Amino acid sequence: MKALVVNGPNLNMLGIREPDIYGRRTYDDLVSLCRDAGGQAGFDEVEVVQSNHEGDLIDMIQQAYGRYDGIVINPAAYTHTSVGLLDALKAVSLPAVEVHISEVDAREAFRQVSYVRGACFATVTGEGLEGYAHALRLLAARLSAR
Template identity: 70%
Template sequence: MKALVINGPNLNMLGIREPNIYGSDNYEALVEICQTAAEEAGFTGVEVFQSNHEGALVDRVQEAYGTIDGIVINPAAYTHTSVAILDALKAVAIPAVEVHISAVEEREDFRQISYAGMACFATITGEGLQGYAHALQLLAEKLGL
């Protein structure tokens, strides 16, 4: 079973961007957490993908059809704006978990709506980068690993 972790805009700036909210670990640390967690959860492979472009995120979700068993997605700023990502997740119907590093439910009002989350069976917020490990474990359980 293969997992895909998708990260949206500005996540490549981890460790630089607002460390008081997102922590001081960099993107490479996030990738390592995902690789370790996926292996521990029983996945045979994991790809970690990041883009600052909405269309690239939609394309990667669509490309997952038939080759990926589960998705962990942090759409970042597109969480609150992208019906296109929601529609792509619904189209491929691959089990998905939404993850956010910060506790978005405690932040600005505009962050209270998650379009992508409407196509996910679970949402993890406020656990920092370890939220990705939690999301991969939930995904593995859902897939029967």
């Protein structure tokens, strides 16, 4: 099994950006966590990518078609604005899990809407970076059940 972990804007700034919300662990820590957790969940490959540009994220999702078995996505700020990411996830029709480091549903009102959620079979929020491990386990279970 192969998984693609897609990260949206400002996640490259983990450890620097609002550490009271996102913690002090870095993006490199996140990449290591995803690879380790993915291996433990049964994935042969876990690729972790990040971009601050919506079109690049759409390209990454489209390129996953035929290459990966599923996607874990943290669209970050694009969660609340991007129909393009939703459409890309629907287009490739791969099982997907939405993940957020913070508890987005308990934050500002504008964070209450997730466009990508409609293309995801599960959502993990508020578990810090460990939420990615949870999301990868959910994805592995879904893929193994097929």
